[in-house]
Amino acid sequence: MQDWAGVFIPLVLFILLSPGLLFQIPGKCSVIEFGNSHTSAVSIIVHAVIFFCFAAVFLVAIGVHIDLGS
Known part of the structure; x- marks a missing residue:
């Protein structure tokens, strides 16, 4: 399975x-x-720093994973 969180969350x-x-x-x-x-x-x-912080929290600290497909 591919993890799509790295695509959708930053988008x-x-x-x-x-x-x-x-x-x-x-x-x-x-x-x-x-x-x-x-x-x-x-x-x-300022918005770039906020973006980096939120992306790091969602992708690294919390570890959100989105798996598409069957």
Whole structure:
């Protein structure tokens, strides 16, 4: 069996943690802004660190496995 967690979890995290899509940390006017569709270099770095932390927690610490097929 193949483990698909290494594909699906980063894909979902990338979509959810794209700066400016759902939220942006730090925002231009406040600490967090929702749905502004703008980004900056600092917010890209912050979202990349958050992405790495969540991916490490789900894939290494918890050990999520997704097996497809019969």
